[in-house]
Amino acid sequence: MLINNGFNEDKIQSPLRYIWSIFKSKSIAVVAMWVIVFLVLVSLFASWLVPHSPLLQDPDKMLLPPYWIDGGSIDHVLGTDDLGRDTLSRLFHGIQYTLGGALLITFFVSIIGMTIGAGAALTKGVKASVLHHLLDALLAIPSLLSALILITFFGPSYINCLFAIALSLLPQFIRASYLAIAQELNKQYIIALQLDGATKTRLFKYGILPNILEPTITILNRLFTMAIIEIATLGFLGFGAQLPQTELGSLIANNMELIYLSPWLVAFPGLAIFITIIIVNVFAEGLRHAVIEGEE
Amino acid sequence: MPSLLKVNNLCKSFKQPFGFFGSKEKVAFGPVSFTLEKGETLAVVGESGSGKSALVRTIAGVLKANAGDIYISGNSIRTLSSQQRCVSVRMIFQDPSSSLNPKMTIGKILNAPIELNTNLDAKQRHQQILDTLKLVGLLPDYLAFYPNMLSSMQKHQVAIARAMILNPDIILVDEILTTLDISLRFKIVNLLLKIQKTNGTSYIFVAHNMHLVKHMSDQIMVLHQGKIVEKGAAEEICDNPQHEQTKYLLLTHQPDYRK
């Protein structure tokens, strides 16, 4: 935690600041972070950023290739689809649905899951063991399958698909956070804090939460990746976003029959999903390493 | 006048899974009875697995006893609130690098016990922290430091400061000396002795090194398989051990290999 600034004087930094200063030295992870910021901005302001409305059809410009290929036009940077809709605009909106949805899911699942996980780890007796065994039973069902089951209950729509995915990912998250907290509870400083008479909330806030940063990053990363993949999968299968909505998975599904005619219509949404997931993983991995180095 | 600490037939056993559904009781120690007066030091010695660590942890309140009573100044521990208990009995853990929260500054670590167990305001708490730091020989600058910035000696000093911060009557010391270098060990022994001299604190400590035990303690209690096999004044036990186990512990220390 001591950082030597040119004057050979050591400055005290809080652990979080220290981790941040280590993270800043990892250039790939920093690049990944800025790409994520860009993607989040895109998903927030997609409607203002796009050059055309994603639904605007132009019968004169159908199936245009990207502009760098012969026959492309600079007006439609990534070309158009079979109804003359601008691919770039549709892609931006697709990112809004997929990435934005995944962010929402991650946010709510992590808060609810962490609360339940902490509750299960910090309490003993019937409450804890009911929680425990119930969740263990739920874990036996693959999350995509349980999301599909829930969708058939709710009926296919984008919002319902988010709900279903959140509910199907919740048990895994609770389980992971429960394990991280339970492991932390055995540490000596937690026992010392308990002996001081600390309440459960205080114990959690000061003792446990700052020290489970590393496992939390890992499970959040996994949660986010799973959420993106499942949103895209449900969209592809037609259970998620419905037709006028341009979700990345459904974009791929809609353009499947055009794959020989203009392959980029399928390639671009696929690439968008692929890059998003890779970038998020690079970022999370960099952050995790920074945390590990910072804790040494 | 009742003794400062009176332990009466204290027993502790752990449940171990046995077979498919059943469980088996494994006795950690007990029944154990002893008393401790103010300003005295009681050393608990024995082989590993003799239950000495469990005994100290039970008195500290980390583990729950299965039977028996603990009285502090004549009051049963059952009648005391956790705050009262905390103010009179404190524990120093074995390894300070794992018993200090790495994400909290020394100031916050020392503040927590006072905030939770007394009604002092912020200013009084700060004064109390400064006094305790002075007692263990640390500068106030260290309050803003995080534990991993300190050397191993300083970590021990902080751990002792955390135990001393409420001015307890009894401090339980769990094998802090075993893994230390000899010069650090001596420094900590000196510090503990100094604190005892100035504050009149009583210690119960678990140790291996019979020379240090003899030097530091007034009473020695030898545990073997959870039972007290010998108990008495330090001088007497070291000079004239009665039980086989005591003789064994004294004998194996520093033999001459050269012959």
Next chain:
Amino acid sequence: MALLDIRNLSIDIETAQGKIRVIDKATLNIVDGSIHGLIGESGSGKTLIAKAILGLHSSNWTVTADRMFLGKTDLTKLSQKERREILGTEISVIFQEPSSYLDPSQRIRTQIESVLPKKTWQQRFRPILSKIKRVTVPSRRLQIKELLHKVGIQNDVAVLKSFPHQLSEGVCQKVMIAMAIANNPRLIIADEPTTAMESVTQSQIYRLLYKLNQLNNTTLLMLSNNFANTSSISDYMTLVYCGQTVESGSYKQIMSSAMHPYTQAMLKTMINNEEINEHKAQLYTLPGNIPSSNQLPIGCRLGPRCPKAQKICVKNPTLTIQKGHSFRCHYPSKLS
């Protein structure tokens, strides 16, 4: 004859605070067939020196040495692979927490078998050979049994069948020692072999190591932070303080005519152990604490804590050698 001859070994480690010279011109001379104690407090760099000898350093280390010879081989000129071959055949290591260095999922027999020298062709065809020629070829089983008996494990059958967690720390250490001597190495490096052990087990291990040295003439380098225990079995001793080798010499030289203030302070801690001083009196220690690795003083690193320090001590003293007794101090003097 020197088995291991190291002159001016320096190790720099790259850290967040810049390059740190953790080992500063360490000199170590181990006589063949002796027990050499390398004594220093934790963090003084004993383990780093041992790792440099073994060639187990990581990429952010820079190791430089004027001379680093094991017998007649120059260790600095060997490739990583040749170094690796030396490890295990010429040098073996005993670690401090044996139970964590043994594979928890393998039985002891498998683990010992894996370090034994390759089967000779006679051993391979032992069943046939013994029928034809009636020669006695020692079997693997017998080899292992002998090995275990050497380290004082009597109930070999039970030990070989068990997993590391079923054995006590002392027995685990004995198994580690058995594995270390399996290839008859010339040098055994014991890295604090008895820390965190009970004094009963401690003395058993010490006695065993001493016996091995006496019977097999194996050279032992004992890394330890316990001056009192190590000095009682070593023939030669080197004291390390904060990465500097402050004094080295034979047992007699160190015990009767220590020249360096640090050695003298260590001797005092030992005398304290043996004499009966006043009950609950303050014990002797050097003032101050060991500096952390990013705040090392320049020159003689003991400087700020040394009772004899003068202005000149900010310069690193040169090595003085008198009849094999060497020390680095500007003001050497005998303890009165």
